[in-house]
Amino acid sequence: MTDQVSARVASVEQTAEWIELLRRDYEVVAPVKTGKTTSFRPLAEGLEVDWDYTITTIPASKTIYSPQETLVRFARTEEGYRAEEVVPEKRKRILFGVHPCDLHGTLVLERTFLGEMKDANYASLRANYLIVGLNCQSIGEKCFCASVGTGPFYGYWMGQGPPQGCDVLLTDLGGRFLVETFGVNGVRLLAGVEASPPTPDDIGEKLKREAAAKERFRKSLDTRDLPSLLRRNLNHPTWRITGEGRCLSCTNCTMVCPTCFCYDIWERVGLDLSVIERIRVWDSCQDERFAEVHGGNFRSTREARLRQFVCHKLSYWVEQFGCYGCVGCGRCMTWCPTGIDLAEIAAEIRADEERK
Amino acid sequence: MGKPRIGIFKYSCCAGCQFQLIYFIRHVAEILGAIDLVYGKMETESDAEDGPFDLALIEGAITEAEQADQLKRVRRNSKYLVAFGSCATNGGIPAMKNIQPELQIETRVYQDISRIHSVKTHPIYEYVKVDAQVRGCPAGERDLYELVISLLLDRKPNMVEHCVCVECKMKGNPCLLLTENLPCMGPVTNAGCGALCPSNGRACYSCWGPMSNANSMALAQKFEDMGLPPDEIIRRFSLFGFPTYEFHMVAGEEAARSSGGVFGR
Structure with missing residues (x-):
């Protein structure tokens, strides 16, 4: 499906309206200023998307793969303990404004969780999410995504492409956004949005901004051999x-x-020993x-x-x-x-x- | 197995951990039915201090030779012996006095020291084998809960043994060391508190004592680079857990210096 690519241009106002529209049907988890740092938080009244953020403390992938989750629950019955699989709740969510490094972070994490061995819990959590990427123009002091080919703009990566793991990709063109959609989910997210098709100038502006962003890196990693x-x-x-x-x-x-991706498995036991929960917790x-x-x-x-x-x-x-x-x-x-x-x-x- | 027989013993401390236990028992009715509290000066009128016990909970640090003798006796009468709270686990607040010579401390507090038989403060592991540690000041509820469950199931308790940073990151807290330049002890402090202070914008002061094998020297160096004066650094590593090797490697030098010890300065 990823070959269905389309693009349009939306003004700042149109983009804000679009986010409001999305919030009616989805929980929109977006980068929000939290004191001196920026974190992914569900958008609520009074919270605004931090469009110029550099990097959040906790990555987007770990919004999906959370610090602690219950895997199995054992409940005592008259015949003994019965095991119940715990299926994560179904919820329509959008992970919004994810920078390319984090889009790739999710793809890399998924080589573990959704690779040869499928992690059922991660898979069902992941199914809750659609992802809206945001090409990155605020290069931080410690950023070196350009050295490992994961940014600052989202593109082809290790033979994959057009981009996977991203349903809509935004680029700030200064007062307007280039909105690219990939696949049916991307198209669906944009349904009902008024926006005009991009002009060659808009595409030129994107390329110019990508080149300018690449110039701003102060850090690099030599990956030769x-x-x-x-x-x-x-x-x-x-x-x-x-x-x-x-x-x-x-x-x-x-x-x-x-x-x-490492996690530890703990058991949480109720004091009357009637319920035992097997939980996984991030490990290091x-x-x-x-x-x-x-x-x-x-x-x-x-x-x-x-x-x-x-x-x-x-x-x-x-x-x-x-x-x-x-x-x-x-x-x-x-x-x-x-x-x-x-x-x-x-x-x-x-x-x-x-x-x- | 019948109800596990529990004994509670108090050495040098504020008794806050026993209050924590009473609070815990009062609020979790199931526990009272599940255990048999055989001995505890504050909880029972019993004088069965020789048990035998399935579990002995030890609160407080050892600061007198007589306490050490008693502790050894408790160990012999108990199947499991657990250090309960910071003082028993790592010396806690009472061990702060170890930084100066004993006589100096005694004369600062008492006019007449002829009846004072105190020695330097020791965590209980220095005298007897400890089967588990419920850390915290007062003893933390999460680990206490784990202890009770483990006792009922007769399994090894799975205590929290990573540092406070893990809990901060799991909660998504911004790092106070890096964003606020606060001398936070989180990286070397054993977690279990749920990063209580950092979650409220206050630097961790290590009331749970050191994480096992914490790299205190590296954090002390970081504090120095942040501009913290040496006595401030030493204070942070001697408030709790002074006798542990993790914190002693930073604060012990000062103790040696003030007693004119090995450094001879």
């Missing part, structure tokens, strides 16, 4: 120096990563207990855990899923209390190898 570069340097001193000297094992990097490879197994812990040092994070995102992921586990959103380094930066680590290792 990167997966094997890291594999060759699993004993580089930086793992120990950065790991022991700066890493707090606080797990912030993985919590805010759009592609981190940076937590000391993560690799604790019978007989020991195979990543007991911070050095090993930091290496796992960086090498998984930039090396092992490629073998595992055929793409990088990093979409260049820069969240891990932004929310690391001590500013550990995986692009800097990769650059340091590259520089050391080139010096030899």
Whole structure:
């Protein structure tokens, strides 16, 4: 269906009306200013879309894949315990104003959850959502999506295209929006919206703005031969120096990563023991207990855990899923209390190898 | 199995954890029917302090030799022994005094110290094997609940053992360290409180004590880079959990210095 592409141009007022129209039928989850940061929140009266945001703390993909969800419920009956599968509630939602790095973050996460093995819970949560992307023109200090090919504008990616995982794509052209729709869902979302077809000037403006956005990057990641570069340097001193000297094992990097999928399974038991819920909760490879197994812990040092994070995102992921586990959103380094930066680590290792 | 027999013992502390337990029991009627409270100075009139117990809950830190002897006896009379609250778990507030020489502290508080037999503050794990820890000041409800359930099911409790940052991120809180430049102890502090303070815009002050193997030195360095003076940094790492190795690596140096110890400064 993704070959059905159409485009039109909407004024700021028309766009605002369109959002109001969407809110009648959907819960619209959009980037909203929350103090000094921006977060994805359901739009309600008095909340406005933050059109110029750089990056939210929690990624769009983790609006879908939430911190905690119930998988199975066991209830005591007279014949013993009966298991009931918990199906996530059906709700019509739109994830609105998602930047290309996050659109890709969702696609990468889905290589895990909807790849060879289908995660039924994620699949039914995902079915609740339609996604409206927003091409990004506010490049932050830590952004490097252009280096890994996931932004700042949404386009072809690793042979996929036109864009998947996005039903409508907006581009701010200054006082008006270019609105591109992909597939039947995109067309349906735009039903009843008054907008004119784009002129060649509008398309030219989009290309101009994309080129200008690319000029604004202050950060980059050299991806030449990167997966094997890291594999060759699993004993580089930086793992120990950065790991022991700066890493707090606080797990912030993985919590805010759009592609981190690890979870732990807990059981929540009612005090009268009549109901037992099996829940899944986000987990992190940076937590000391993560690799604790019978007989020991195979990543007991911070050095090993930091290496796992960086090498998984930039090396092992490629073998595992055929793409990088990093979409260049820069969240891990932004929310690391001590500013550990995986692009800097990769650059340091590259520089050391080139010096030899 | 009959109802599990529980004993509650109090050492040096404010007794807030016992109040928390009473509060908890009052509000969860099912518990009262499920357990048999055999001994607890504040809860029962019983003098059955030698049990035997299925579970001994220990509140407070050890600050006298006599308490240590008693604690060892409790351990021998109990199937499971659980540290209940910050003082028992990590030394808590009473361990703040460890930063200065004992005699100095005693004379600051008491005019006549001839009847004072106090020693430095110790978490109970330094004297007996501890089967589980219910952290918190006062002891946290989530872990207490997990303890009761685990006792009823006779399974190993699954306590919260990650740091406070995890709970902040799960709630979508902005990071106070990075957005407000506040000296938040969240990255080194054991969670379970639901990130109570950071969710209300206040920096974590580590009342649950350190997360296991927390990298306190790296956070202390971060505080220093933020412009926090050394005594402020030491205060944050000695308010709770001073005797733990995680916090001692930061605050212990100061203790040694003030007693003219190994650093000889």
